[in-house]
Amino acid sequence: MKPSIPQGTRDFSPAEVRKRQYILGILKEIFEEYGFLPLETPAMENLTTLTGKYGEEGDRLIFKILNNGLHDKKEEAKSKLNEEWAKMLEKPYNTPKVTERALRYDLTIPFARFVVMHQHELAFPFRRYQMQPVWRADRPQKGRYREFWQCDADVVGSASLINEAELLCIYRSAFHKMKLPGVVVKVNSRKLLAGLAEICNAPDKMMDITIALDKLDKIGWEGVTKELQQRNIEQSGIDTIEKIISVTGSNEEKLRVLEQLMGTSNSALAGITELRDTLKYHDALKSNEWKSELQVDISLARGLNYYTGVIVEVVSNAVKMGSIGGGGRYDNLTGLFGLKNMSGVGVSFGIDRIYDVLDELKLFPENLDITTQVLLVNFGKEDELYSLKVMQQLRTEGISAEIYPDNIKFDKQMKYANKRSIPYVIIIGEQERAEQKVSLKNFVTGEQQVLSIVDAIDILKGT
Amino acid sequence: MKPSIPQGTRDFSPAEVRKRQYILGILKEIFEEYGFLPLETPAMENLTTLTGKYGEEGDRLIFKILNNGLHDKKEEAKSKLNEEWAKMLEKPYNTPKVTERALRYDLTIPFARFVVMHQHELAFPFRRYQMQPVWRADRPQKGRYREFWQCDADVVGSASLINEAELLCIYRSAFHKMKLPGVVVKVNSRKLLAGLAEICNAPDKMMDITIALDKLDKIGWEGVTKELQQRNIEQSGIDTIEKIISVTGSNEEKLRVLEQLMGTSNSALAGITELRDTLKYHDALKSNEWKSELQVDISLARGLNYYTGVIVEVVSNAVKMGSIGGGGRYDNLTGLFGLKNMSGVGVSFGIDRIYDVLDELKLFPENLDITTQVLLVNFGKEDELYSLKVMQQLRTEGISAEIYPDNIKFDKQMKYANKRSIPYVIIIGEQERAEQKVSLKNFVTGEQQVLSIVDAIDILKGT
Numbered sequence: 001m002k003p004s005i006p007q008g009t010r011d012f013s014p015a016e017v018r019k020r021q022y023i024l025g026i027l028k029e030i031f032e033e034y035g036f037l038p039l040e041t042p043a044m045e046n047l048t049t050l051t052g053k054y055g056e057e058g059d060r061l062i063f064k065i066l067n068n069g070l071h072d073k074k075e076e077a078k079s080k081l082n083e084e085w086a087k088m089l090e091k092p093y094n095t096p097k098v099t100e101r102a103l104r105y106d107l108t109i110p111f112a113r114f115v116v117m118h119q120h121e122l123a124f125p126f127r128r129y130q131m132q133p134v135w136r137a138d139r140p141q142k143g144r145y146r147e148f149w150q151c152d153a154d155v156v157g158s159a160s161l162i163n164e165a166e167l168l169c170i171y172r173s174a175f176h177k178m179k180l181p182g183v184v185v186k187v188n189s190r191k192l193l194a195g196l197a198e199i200c201n202a203p204d205k206m207m208d209i210t211i212a213l214d215k216l217d218k219i220g221w222e223g224v225t226k227e228l229q230q231r232n233i234e235q236s237g238i239d240t241i242e243k244i245i246s247v248t249g250s251n252e253e254k255l256r257v258l259e260q261l262m263g264t265s266n267s268a269l270a271g272i273t274e275l276r277d278t279l280k281y282h283d284a285l286k287s288n289e290w291k292s293e294l295q296v297d298i299s300l301a302r303g304l305n306y307y308t309g310v311i312v313e314v315v316s317n318a319v320k321m322g323s324i325g326g327g328g329r330y331d332n333l334t335g336l337f338g339l340k341n342m343s344g345v346g347v348s349f350g351i352d353r354i355y356d357v358l359d360e361l362k363l364f365p366e367n368l369d370i371t372t373q374v375l376l377v378n379f380g381k382e383d384e385l386y387s388l389k390v391m392q393q394l395r396t397e398g399i400s401a402e403i404y405p406d407n408i409k410f411d412k413q414m415k416y417a418n419k420r421s422i423p424y425v426i427i428i429g430e431q432e433r434a435e436q437k438v439s440l441k442n443f444v445t446g447e448q449q450v451l452s453i454v455d456a457i458d459i460l461k462g463t
Numbered sequence: 464m465k466p467s468i469p470q471g472t473r474d475f476s477p478a479e480v481r482k483r484q485y486i487l488g489i490l491k492e493i494f495e496e497y498g499f500l501p502l503e504t505p506a507m508e509n510l511t512t513l514t515g516k517y518g519e520e521g522d523r524l525i526f527k528i529l530n531n532g533l534h535d536k537k538e539e540a541k542s543k544l545n546e547e548w549a550k551m552l553e554k555p556y557n558t559p560k561v562t563e564r565a566l567r568y569d570l571t572i573p574f575a576r577f578v579v580m581h582q583h584e585l586a587f588p589f590r591r592y593q594m595q596p597v598w599r600a601d602r603p604q605k606g607r608y609r610e611f612w613q614c615d616a617d618v619v620g621s622a623s624l625i626n627e628a629e630l631l632c633i634y635r636s637a638f639h640k641m642k643l644p645g646v647v648v649k650v651n652s653r654k655l656l657a658g659l660a661e662i663c664n665a666p667d668k669m670m671d672i673t674i675a676l677d678k679l680d681k682i683g684w685e686g687v688t689k690e691l692q693q694r695n696i697e698q699s700g701i702d703t704i705e706k707i708i709s710v711t712g713s714n715e716e717k718l719r720v721l722e723q724l725m726g727t728s729n730s731a732l733a734g735i736t737e738l739r740d741t742l743k744y745h746d747a748l749k750s751n752e753w754k755s756e757l758q759v760d761i762s763l764a765r766g767l768n769y770y771t772g773v774i775v776e777v778v779s780n781a782v783k784m785g786s787i788g789g790g791g792r793y794d795n796l797t798g799l800f801g802l803k804n805m806s807g808v809g810v811s812f813g814i815d816r817i818y819d820v821l822d823e824l825k826l827f828p829e830n831l832d833i834t835t836q837v838l839l840v841n842f843g844k845e846d847e848l849y850s851l852k853v854m855q856q857l858r859t860e861g862i863s864a865e866i867y868p869d870n871i872k873f874d875k876q877m878k879y880a881n882k883r884s885i886p887y888v889i890i891i892g893e894q895e896r897a898e899q900k901v902s903l904k905n906f907v908t909g910e911q912q913v914l915s916i917v918d919a920i921d922i923l924k925g926t
Contacts, residue, residue: 006564043472043610044472123879147505
């Protein structure tokens, strides 16, 4: 039997774990600098917590866990089980006798569920970050997995636009630390999009317009025009939309023109005000070191329909790749679980895509895969014990060290060091042992010198 | 609808995440110091990878994932599905039309599966550590969960006892760093247990004797005697066992007596030799700082039956609690997946129990829940922007800071700081802003002073 893993899942080799930990480590540091707290929720949620939250397509893609102990049931229970099984074959949910648990589908719904369950213990505004895998039964393809990591930061319990500004800064700070070039953080407001629908004389068609606009990058303005026509937007409306999405200039210039073009819509004016305030807070908070751009982009729509205020999306122009992050304000997320009036705003980092971008641009630090600094060569019984003592001294000094555990041919031990990218090798023969010294070989330069242990430690610590 | 989570699963609040991260962080640091590499495997494995590996009871406790898209099947496929469903109700496995994936049950089998799949890329000996959750459909009870973390370190591809010695040192070093008192690391060898069966005239009853001995802590010698009698061990054999498990003294003294008592068994002598060599390597490697004890304990049996050589278990006498770690040598783990002659040895840390012990003994660092160093009070529009600029300066200096995002009553903001255990508060009113200063209040002592931003940063960095 040739072992394999399920389609759409991945093993993470040591080198891959390190690269991902590099990304997660940067994010964690920034989140904590900004006062966000870590949260972890179980991989399994009650199926009832998840169903109905992600649309019909989402419900189908949720991985459901078979109840345990089905085979232990009594006969009469089995007929009920068979009934539910038949139902399950017709429609993929609400069959608690067959399945009542499911794998986490995203981090947002478990977060909302947690906030509602712990509302009386939490200090609000509650700012949490969460970095965990999620599972979706999507058809696997390049860059799309059935198990993948999400990384979210949300603030719940405050309507202040300072939160939006902070999240924009988190994006910019994070990608600055990753040295990712060409980053553009796009912001828009759902209120502006609602206003757009109003002035197009189609106030009930915000979602239609939004969905069409969302495709601008992919299908161009011509394609969007067709979609808008299909969705029965009047030609005058389409002309207005074209004028509005063509506005250029600085963010403030854009907002000024939008104010003129959309001044008849109260919703649009509210959106413009919230973008202005967000930018004002952002400008006070930002660091001048950050090279990314912050761009008001009225064509930004975002797929999810629970956003109600500012929305945001991040791309890098340095690579051909979709967005590497996105988020926005949602006014009523916890309402799904019965807790009203809890405004929230959050952002998400697309860990897998960020990984691919950094990899493609060779932006991971070079020595990420070097952890063991030195390999002690094993020459067998007589020198082994002395080598172990030397190794203990190295480790006490914080130097990561290993001894080749078996006394095999020198060449083979060197091959191991090479394959593992271990930069130094310590060779201890009879003479070194007699003099209480070591031979330290730099595996990269080939240079080798006989040193006291203290001197060897100095060199190894300097690397 | 009142939200809840599945029985036996847990949310980890920020304080709990930090405590667990403290434990995992110590382990990670030590593993890397010892040259172990991180590995992560998917939560879902093919069901065929897992079934038959954990005994019949284990097979029942594996969480199985329902295949997706069952409701989309054609009619003829559905009759096959109904057949398999009926089979499933009789016996809980081998129904690939209904379920072909399952949740990881431990970290050892996925590790073996990974090694076999990647045998041609890996540098052997391959030393990996893995810290991930596993899932078991056990009946939940105090300290037993359906989702819990495991943390394993294994070396595969080397038969050297240096590996055993290193793993013993990893245990001692880890619990030293956690400052856990009363730690005893017990070692034994499966070969000694086999020898014990031989000299009891019951060479085929090693497992019976092992299972009985494993209960010594719980049921005492009297109980063990009964069990041995039930398992048809002769009285002379039982007397020998009593004599052998009563041996006291230093490890070397114990081994010397065992050598005399068990000298007729080659297996026992081999076990004694491997324990002696392991101890010799351990003594060369160990640090004198470690306060834990390393004890040869012939009554140590370990439940799992794939061990073949040295076995180890860790307890703390400071609390009433089972073992907090265990492991051993297995000669043929990857053989399950077709790769022969791959000896391995590994240890596991019981993260949940270690967590509970550290919590009970109040051994977690006190300031683990302090991450935000300072809260900037929000007095509204005029001072807000200045506060944001000050906050950016603090963060640039690596000080974790947050502003209360809304301009609510001062008292309420203080209540928030208190609930969040934030040690400092910065108050910026009109006067501070005019003088480009801040008022820094120590939330613990109540002391408050007006300072330049630079001076405030100095104080905050000193904390």
